[in-house]
Amino acid sequence: MDLQAVIESLPRYGEPLLVTIGVTVASAALALVLAFALGLMTGSRHLAVRTPARVFVEFFRGSSVVVQLFWFAFAMPVVLGIQFDYLIAAGIIALGLNYGAYSSEVVRGAIAAVPQGQLEASTALNLTPLQRMRLVVLPQAWPEMIPSLCAFAIMLLKASALVSVIGILDITWLAGLIGKQPGQDRLLHYGVVLVIYFVLAWLIWTGMRALERKAKRGIGIDAKSVKGRLAPTVATGGVH
Amino acid sequence: MQTGWSNETLREIFPAIWDGFVVVLQVTLVAGIIAVVLGLLVAIGERNGPVWLRRPLGAVFQFIRNTPLLVQVLIVWTATSLYINPDWSAFAVGSAVLGVHYASYTSESYRAGIDAIPKGQWEAATALNLPTGRVWGAVVLPQMFRRSAAAVGNWVIAMFKEVPTLFIIGVMEMIAEARAFQGQHYTGAVEGYTLAGLLFLAASYPVAVAMRRLENRLASE
Numbered sequence: 136m137d138l139q140a141v142i143e144s145l146p147r148y149g150e151p152l153l154v155t156i157g158v159t160v161a162s163a164a165l166a167l168v169l170a171f172a173l174g175l176m177t178g179s180r181h182l183a184v185r186t187p188a189r190v191f192v193e194f195f196r197g198s199s200v201v202v203q204l205f206w207f208a209f210a211m212p213v214v215l216g217i218q219f220d221y222l223i224a225a226g227i228i229a230l231g232l233n234y235g236a237y238s239s240e241v242v243r244g245a246i247a248a249v250p251q252g253q254l255e256a257s258t259a260l261n262l263t264p265l266q267r268m269r270l271v272v273l274p275q276a277w278p279e280m281i282p283s284l285c286a287f288a289i290m291l292l293k294a295s296a297l298v299s300v301i302g303i304l305d306i307t308w309l310a311g312l313i314g315k316q317p318g319q320d321r322l323l324h325y326g327v328v329l330v331i332y333f334v335l336a337w338l339i340w341t342g343m344r345a346l347e348r349k350a351k352r353g354i355g356i357d358a359k360s361v362k363g364r365l366a367p368t369v370a371t372g373g374v375h
Numbered sequence: 376m377q378t379g380w381s382n383e384t385l386r387e388i389f390p391a392i393w394d395g396f397v398v399v400l401q402v403t404l405v406a407g408i409i410a411v412v413l414g415l416l417v418a419i420g421e422r423n424g425p426v427w428l429r430r431p432l433g434a435v436f437q438f439i440r441n442t443p444l445l446v447q448v449l450i451v452w453t454a455t456s457l458y459i460n461p462d463w464s465a466f467a468v469g470s471a472v473l474g475v476h477y478a479s480y481t482s483e484s485y486r487a488g489i490d491a492i493p494k495g496q497w498e499a500a501t502a503l504n505l506p507t508g509r510v511w512g513a514v515v516l517p518q519m520f521r522r523s524a525a526a527v528g529n530w531v532i533a534m535f536k537e538v539p540t541l542f543i544i545g546v547m548e549m550i551a552e553a554r555a556f557q558g559q560h561y562t563g564a565v566e567g568y569t570l571a572g573l574l575f576l577a578a579s580y581p582v583a584v585a586m587r588r589l590e591n592r593l594a595s596e
Contacts, residue, residue, distance in 0.1 A: 197583065198575040201539035205550055206568040213565045214379065289441060296443035300543060307446055314453075321457075325450035329442045336441040 137320040141327065144313055151309040152331065158223065158305065159295045159335075162230035163288055169235025170284075174242025175268075188239075195236035200294055204229040208301040226298035234291045241283040245276040278350035285343035289336045296332070306331055385566040388556050392570045395549035396578075402470050402546065403535045409474025410534060411527060414481030419511070421482070422489060440479040445540050448472050452544040469541035477534040481527045488523035489515060525590035532579055532586065539571070549574070 176188035195203070208225040212218050219225050249272050257267040299308035310328040314321025421433050439447070451472045455463045492515060500510040542551040553567030 193580065194576065197580045198572040199536040199539050201537065201542075201550060202568060202572045202575060205553075205564075206572055210565040210568045216379075293441075293443040296445040297540070299445070307443070307449075310446075311449065321453050322450060325446055325453065328446050329438075329450065332442045332446065333438055 137318075137323060140318050141320065141323045144319070144324075145327070147313065148306055148309060148327070148331070151304055151306045154223070154303060155295055155305040155307075155331075156335070158226055158230070158298055158303065159288075159292045162227045162234065162295070163291055165227065165231025166233075166235040166238055166287070166291065167284075169231065170238035170242050173235065173239035174246065177239060178243040178246050192236045192239055195233050200229065200233045201297060203233055204297055204301060222301055223298070223303050226295075226301060226303055230291060230294055230298075234287055234294070238284060238287050241280050241287070242276075245279040246272055248279060249275050274354050278347055278354065278356070281343055281347040281350060285340060285347075288339050288343065292335055292339060293332065380565055381562070384560075384563050385570065387560070388553070388563045388567050389570065391552040391556050392549050392567055392574070395547060395552035395571070396574050398466075398546065398548045399535070399538045402466065402473065402538045402541065402548065403531070405470040406474035406477065406534060406538075407531045409471065410477035410481050410531065413475060413478035414527070415485050417478060417482035418485035418489060421486065423507075436479045436482060439476060440483075444473065444476050444537060445543060447476060448541060448544055465541070465544045465546045469544055469546045473534060473538065473541065477530055480530045480533075484523045484526035484530065485519060487526070488519035488521075491522050492518050521593055525586055525593060528586045528589065529583075532582055535579060536575055 173188045173192055176184050177192060179185045179188075204226060207229040208219070208222055211225070253271055253275065254267065257271045262270065295305065296307040299305050299311070302308075306328050310321070310324040313319055314324040417432060417436055421429055421436075424432065448469060452465065452468055455461075455468050496514055496518075497510075500514050505514070538546075539548050539550045542548055542554070545551065547555075549567075549571035553563060553571060556563045556567055
């Protein structure tokens with residue numbers, strides 16, 4: 136019986152599930168750090184700071200994440216004369232750089248949207264540029280970034296399935312492997328994997344929504360008054 | 376084992392990668408039409424379709440939107456090649472899945488465009504007793520297209536860059552071509568993947584810039 140075979144093999148998804156989650160979390164962390172670094176740089180007034188960051192962002196947004204994944208896994212080791220002991224590093228780097236470049240636009244946009252008067256007030260209070268960023272700008276920009284960052288986090292989760300094609304043993308890879316075994320139905324296994332991804336996406340969305348409420352409350356905006364804006368955002372025009 | 380960059384290899388691999396690039400453009404055309412048309416139908420269906428259809432339609436497309444394209448491609452390809460019709464080509468099946476996947480995004484952009492139309496316009500259309508076809512054709516859609524055009528265009532660009540995912544079912548796009556070349560010549564990873572990346576960049580960057588212009592122009596009018 137197909138269904139029974141699928142149910143009996145469910146425990147085997149445990150370890151690959153940790154790989155999928157690990158790749159997503161690690162590359163999201165890399166992407167977040169990069170997004171802030173690049174977002175601050177592309178929003179800079181100085182051309183010398185802005186230009187290299189802009190080139191980096193356009194370069195990674197302009198080509199394909201799938202190609203970048205293959206490039207980091209199989210071309211970079213040749214160019215640099217190194218060998219990845221763990222290909223998973225190539226996967227995390229490719230996803231992290233690509234989504235970091237995309238998300239940097241979110242960071243830049245949210246920072247630019249902080250009202251001018253706030254900056255003038257910071258100057259009037261004689262805050263240093265660092266204090267101004269840390270105490271005034273970022274606390275206000277951060278809640279505005281969360282819905283878009285959430286959309287990118289879900290896109291990143293979905294893109295993490297791609298690491299299976301460079302030989303990382305995640306849940307997509309496992310479904311293909313088990314599905315080929317006798318007595319197993321590949322369709323059912325891929326179906327199981329789709330449901331797992333959907334649940335993970337829902338968890339990200341729920342977590343980010345709670346984070347947004349908390350961040351808004353932190354700067355004195357009542358979460359209820361912005362309830363309409365908490366609907367799941369599909370990075371509107373964010374991905375190009 | 377290959378070491379470093381070789382112009383010789385680049386010359387040899389270029390025709391193969393170029394063939395792959397042409398396939399990418401073909402897939403983009405087919406899947407793009409599906410994404411643009413189906414997305415609109417879904418957006419209208421979710422809003423004004425029969426009541427029994429709205430919720431299931433929304434649920435199905437939410438599921439498609441929140442699960443990986445790669446797995447969707449694999450599951451549909453398994454279904455068609457093993458159970459439905461093994462003669463269907465990877466190109467056709469892959470383009471269809473890609474198009475439907477991106478229709479789940481474009482439908483959201485269309486919906487945002489429809490939602491942005493002031494309520495008074497709907498009421499005025501009702502007051503004038505316009506038939507449904509005229510309401511959509513003469514009032515809603517023209518305004519919606521202006522608001523959604525740039526976002527939908529951006530999704531098509533994003534889709535263009537996701538075409539290489541289809542190599543997994545044997546669509547001979549650039550990744551598949553590069554891998555085939557490596558299988559024969561034991562070299563070409565650096566040149567093939569670099570070339571593929573640069574072709575994507577060269578093709579998508581000008582279009583993305585044009586889209587940003589369009590976005591700004593439509594926003595300022």
